[in-house]
Each structure stands twice: as structure tokens, then as C-alpha cells.
Amino acid sequence: MDTSRRIDGFKYDCLLFDMDDTLYPLSTGLNLACRKNIEEYMLKHLHIEESEVPNMCLDLYREYGTTMAGLKALGYEFDNDDFHTYVHGRLPYEKLKPDPVLRNLLISMPQHKIIFTNADQAHAQEVLNRLGLRGCFDDIICFETLNPPNYTDVPTHNHELTWSNSFKEACNKTESGCFKSKTQILCKPSVEAIEAAIQLANVDPSKTLFFDDSARNIASGKAAGLHTVIVGHSDLVPGADHALNSIHNIKEALPKIWEVEGDQQQTIKSPAVETMVLA
Numbered sequence: 001m002d003t004s005r006r007i008d009g010f011k012y013d014c015l016l017f018d019m020d021d022t023l024y025p026l027s028t029g030l031n032l033a034c035r036k037n038i039e040e041y042m043l044k045h046l047h048i049e050e051s052e053v054p055n056m057c058l059d060l061y062r063e064y065g066t067t068m069a070g071l072k073a074l075g076y077e078f079d080n081d082d083f084h085t086y087v088h089g090r091l092p093y094e095k096l097k098p099d100p101v102l103r104n105l106l107i108s109m110p111q112h113k114i115i116f117t118n119a120d121q122a123h124a125q126e127v128l129n130r131l132g133l134r135g136c137f138d139d140i141i142c143f144e145t146l147n148p149p150n151y152t153d154v155p156t157h158n159h160e161l162t163w164s165n166s167f168k169e170a171c172n173k174t175e176s177g178c179f180k181s182k183t184q185i186l187c188k189p190s191v192e193a194i195e196a197a198i199q200l201a202n203v204d205p206s207k208t209l210f211f212d213d214s215a216r217n218i219a220s221g222k223a224a225g226l227h228t229v230i231v232g233h234s235d236l237v238p239g240a241d242h243a244l245n246s247i248h249n250i251k252e253a254l255p256k257i258w259e260v261e262g263d264q265q266q267t268i269k270s271p272a273v274e275t276m277v278l279a
């Protein structure tokens, strides 16, 4: 990460955003469609008994962070890319519409902005494209970032949604296996995954604000030393410092993102943001 971009006087240097159900609402139905695809994959490709699939899918998600991580932990062998292609390839992406209000908000934020998702890079690219948010983030930490096939063969070809050079350097300096969890797959909500993301992004957790719709991810984020915002909830959850019903409410709930602290207090203004409509 280019630390020279840090801005003196702001409470936060970096904003770390979950993507699914955080940058767009749960009501789009993508989450449900994704779960159905995972269940279908378990049935058709892993030949798990049909009556066991729904509960097993949910139980593994709860126990291991993602159903995929749980399946791997149980010893099921399958190709990670095949799995992601199957469960994401047929999602109703057309339900995601461009969000110029959010785009203007993100552009107006002076901090370094990073996506931190358990999903794969192809899904992240598709979602950000559909939401009209390409170019709003400096880096993406995704499945491949924390679980690369090997640390010298990392994806570098996907336009702007690739690892930055600093990310690649950080990974290449990391001893193989350093970030590997007991379940083979490293993902939220493990504190280990969040600490790995903090290390890769080279950010100070005490100057970083973490947005996520998952209460358990928020609890782990707090345990890792981050400031936390639960999104899609009107009330705080354990470990959350702030709660946002919608990411669109960020300016009202967290004005400190735009404010310089101390004697030289000023607010970063963006004409585009002044046209925002609250969701």
C-alpha cells in the first residue's frame, strides 16, 4: 500500500469494506440464490444426500465461516475455481443496478478504500461493475488473495481489480502457510483472516474502519483491533462501534470520515455528494 496517501489529521486512514450485502442490500436476493447454487453443487458434484444438504450447508457456514471452507475441512475434494464458477456463474446479477449515490460518496472519502470479501475475484469484479463502482477502491482482498494456489502465481490480469504491487510483495515475502488456517481455507470470520488482511493491506487497525453486514465478522474485526460498522442493521451488535441501516447513510452516521480533527478542523466537500438522496 502506498502509505504516503495517508492524510494527517483524519481519525481514519483506511476504510475496509465487505462487499456482498454491505455495498448493496440483502433484498436483491443474490445471497439466497448463492446458497441455492451451493446446495446444488453439494448435491450434484459432491453427491451428498439430498435430505442432508440444506442443514449441512448452513451448519458448515456457521462452523467454518463459509460452506466451502467447511466442505474442505470435512475432506471433500474439489477445484476452488470450479466451485466459485458454479455458485456465482448463474447468479441474477441483473438485480444489481448502478449506484451513483454510493459511488459519489466513496469518491469523496479521502481515505484509502479496500474491499475485503470472502468471494472470489471474478464475483467481486462482476458485482462492482454492476454497481458502477469500478475505480472507487484501491485494492481488493478476496478469496484468491488469502488462498492463492502459491504465493508466486497470483492473479494480475483483471484490469484495475487486481492485487496492487504492494499486496504481491507482501505475499511473496510471506512464508508459505503463514496465513493458512486449520480448515485449509482462510476466510472471515476467523480473526486470523482479518489479521492477515490487515497485514497485507499494511494498515494500522486503530486507524481503520471496517464495514460488514455480518455480526460475527464484526465481532472478529473488533477482536483484531479495527473500528467497526455493522451495515444493514439499525442496532449495534457485539463488537460494533456503529450501526448503519444502509451504506447510503454513512455520511450522516460517520461524518468523521470527512472531518479533519483538531484545531484545523475542516470538512472535505464534494459537490457531487451534496446531490445524494438518502435511502
Ligand SMILES: [Mg+2]
Binding pocket: 018, 019, 020, 021, 022, 212, 213, 214
Ligand atoms: Mg457480506
